[in-house]
Amino acid sequence: MSVATIRTPAEFESRLQSYLFERSEEGRAVRVGEKEVSEQAAIVARYADLFSRAQLDGLREAEERADGDERERLYRLRKTCEAGLVTAELAERDDALENAILRARVSFRGEELPLRTAQARLAVLEAYGDREELGDLYATASAEFNDERLELLRVSHELEGELSGEPDAVRRNEQEKGISLAELEQALASASDAATEAWRRMRTRWFERLLGPERDEVPNSSHVAYMRRLSPLDWIYTRERGVEVCVASLRALGFDLANDQNIRLDLDDRPQKSPRACVIASDPPQVVHLITRAQGGLHDYQAFLHEAGHALHYAGCDPSLPYTFRRLSRDHALTEIYSYICEAISREPAWHAEHFGLADAEAAENAEATTFLEALLYRRYTAKLRFELEFWSRFDADGGTADGYEERLTAATGIRYRSDAYLADMDAGFYSADYLRAWIRAAQLRSHLVEEIGDDWWRRPETGERLRALFAEGTRPTSEEIAARLGFDPLDTRPLLAELTQH
Ligand SMILES: [Zn+2]
Numbered sequence: 334m335s336v337a338t339i340r341t342p343a344e345f346e347s348r349l350q351s352y353l354f355e356r357s358e359e360g361r362a363v364r365v366g367e368k369e370v371s372e373q374a375a376i377v378a379r380y381a382d383l384f385s386r387a388q389l390d391g392l393r394e395a396e397e398r399a400d401g402d403e404r405e406r407l408y409r410l411r412k413t414c415e416a417g418l419v420t421a422e423l424a425e426r427d428d429a430l431e432n433a434i435l436r437a438r439v440s441f442r443g444e445e446l447p448l449r450t451a452q453a454r455l456a457v458l459e460a461y462g463d464r465e466e467l468g469d470l471y472a473t474a475s476a477e478f479n480d481e482r483l484e485l486l487r488v489s490h491e492l493e494g495e496l497s498g499e500p501d502a503v504r505r506n507e508q509e510k511g512i513s514l515a516e517l518e519q520a521l522a523s524a525s526d527a528a529t530e531a532w533r534r535m536r537t538r539w540f541e542r543l544l545g546p547e548r549d550e551v552p553n554s555s556h557v558a559y560m561r562r563l564s565p566l567d568w569i570y571t572r573e574r575g576v577e578v579c580v581a582s583l584r585a586l587g588f589d590l591a592n593d594q595n596i597r598l599d600l601d602d603r604p605q606k607s608p609r610a611c612v613i614a615s616d617p618p619q620v621v622h623l624i625t626r627a628q629g630g631l632h633d634y635q636a637f638l639h640e641a642g643h644a645l646h647y648a649g650c651d652p653s654l655p656y657t658f659r660r661l662s663r664d665h666a667l668t669e670i671y672s673y674i675c676e677a678i679s680r681e682p683a684w685h686a687e688h689f690g691l692a693d694a695e696a697a698e699n700a701e702a703t704t705f706l707e708a709l710l711y712r713r714y715t716a717k718l719r720f721e722l723e724f725w726s727r728f729d730a731d732g733g734t735a736d737g738y739e740e741r742l743t744a745a746t747g748i749r750y751r752s753d754a755y756l757a758d759m760d761a762g763f764y765s766a767d768y769l770r771a772w773i774r775a776a777q778l779r780s781h782l783v784e785e786i787g788d789d790w791w792r793r794p795e796t797g798e799r800l801r802a803l804f805a806e807g808t809r810p811t812s813e814e815i816a817a818r819l820g821f822d823p824l825d826t827r828p829l830l831a832e833l834t835q836h
Contacts, residue, residue, distance in 0.1 A: 366605035384417035456558035468555020562630025572629035587797030595648035642675030649804030669771030
């Protein structure tokens, strides 16, 4: 180890910008299937001087002397430095795991499929039995990596505990997010319970429509991607029209996505491209990638609108903000509000009528299907958060087990989730809680827009103007601050409940 250089916060922030740019671009290349080998460790090694305990102490001292926005900026730089130390420790093993997953294949009907292709294929297989078979092969192959996933979780948990001075994973995440996860979980569970009757009605109807009469009483999660496409209706929501319809929907709000110099669209199909759409904000506002892998079906439209919300947020932030407030956040709860509100356009019955030429009754029926999907995902994430809280609360005692994963998710959704999927299904840093906060907040925002602008908020430029003002603030505000501006308590789930029960 060389003698550590300690940079001033401004120098640290500036070099961090190059580091995160390179890491983001490398992550993008692998994720979209342009590169078959992940080489994050080489980048991390090149920037090793950025992340040292001495640098961490330097940032902490500067933070203690500051107040207001400056203190928040320094806090975020310090936490990024902490995360960088963890990454440096784990980069080689992370790469090794990622590369092993990229190399893995499953044999299905005489074809050797990479895991991501298998995952993508599951969404489009017509026959119920075929999805069961491929889903099983995929889940079994993915679970082979569980030992390594668990080991990586353990090492990063211990290191984060040591560096932050907070060994308890739940408390550590609560401090960073600035909320109580237990209170959040309670508010979510009550809303979920209150919506159970409406959920059961929708579930019976849409399981029948989407999976047919041959389905099991409790179908397994192999069918979820197929349901999310509304596959039996994919002749309406075609692959060909996806981009055009979504771009037109956003244009109605005053956003010109196709000609936005800051947003780079990657819509191509490659075998190793992850089927999960995403935005990679390599250097906001100027370099923001919007990545999707279209397969036809409603899900293309929802995923595109969702990711467009993130892209417009990052590409729309005020370039004069400090880098920290354009790129770094304590969590993802803020940006997910903007993706959710754009995705919510696809739940408006009149959107289905306007863009797909459907009669009102059919448009309303298909919009109900989107509410069914929304409720399904909401219930799944609420159960996931509950499981993750339990998982981390007992982690130091039992080393991390799947106990409760299958039971909780299956009870909440009526879909069987395999116990051994618990690690592949876990995103770092309680991301599930960020999604769930955004669920509450986007419903509050929608109800605010309906009140201020009208029922057709989703096709009015006034909505775009309001969103543009929020985007300009970058990553600075918290999700809870947005609630206050909308006039809601952060845990007020009434607007969400109204959406889930369609009242
Ligand atoms: Zn998102």
